[in-house]
Amino acid sequence: MNGVNPLGYIEFGMRSDEIVSDAKLKLEYTPSPSLIPVQSQLKVYLNDELMGVLPITKEQLGKKTLAEITLNLLYFSDFNRLRFELIGHYQNSCEISTSNNLWLDIGRNSELGLVVQKLNLQNDLSYFPVPFFDPRDNRTNTLPMVFCWPTGGWFAASICNCRFVVWFAIGVAWSSISSFL
Incomplete structure (x- = not known):
């Protein structure tokens, strides 16, 4: 200063x-x-x-x-x-x-x-995506995901993972998200 x-x-x-x-x-x-x-x-x-x-x-x-x-x-x-x-x-x-x-x-x-x-939050979907993702938290968010083996194979699972991560990332341009299958 x-x-x-x-x-x-x-x-x-x-x-x-x-x-x-x-x-x-x-x-x-x-x-x-x-x-x-x-x-x-x-x-x-x-x-x-x-x-x-x-x-x-x-x-x-x-x-x-x-x-x-x-x-x-x-x-x-x-x-x-x-x-x-x-x-x-x-x-x-x-x-x-x-x-x-x-x-x-x-x-x-x-x-x-x-x-x-x-804080103990009520189990209420109106809070979603909290606690998985909180827009107030500026740390890197890790989203672990488990998918059953789709009929389309590994490629289809990867597409599903990408769509899910993009859905979370839409409102978080200032933050960062990492994901793994």
Whole structure:
């Protein structure tokens, strides 16, 4: 993140058969050594609700810093967005937002730790294709399929498999599906 682009995002979905029971965001970040301590901050939002403000201290400037924020469970939904906003200052007046002094790097060792509880869904076809496929889940979906040997042989079974996978894939352009017979 920098002065011109002070926002960063992470988006993720929650399965309809799961609910979050605990959520912690562990951040590894490095602020620019040119930032003014305390006036410069990192704000963290979950679905546009402020979860925490991390003031940048003199000791953190130019060094990897670790922080942990507990996220409020009330603000989780089926689609979630974590937003990071750098409030950066490098001098007390006449700052230029394009200055190379305004930056903060969020490290790749940062992680979002979610503890989820499985919900018992009623055995109801109106939920279909859940739980086999959940459009809220952005992980790769594996669809194991078993077909009896059709009179048309292996080729006919492969055609049936392809049609089934295509049916699931129609609404999932952003996700991926793997299948095996």
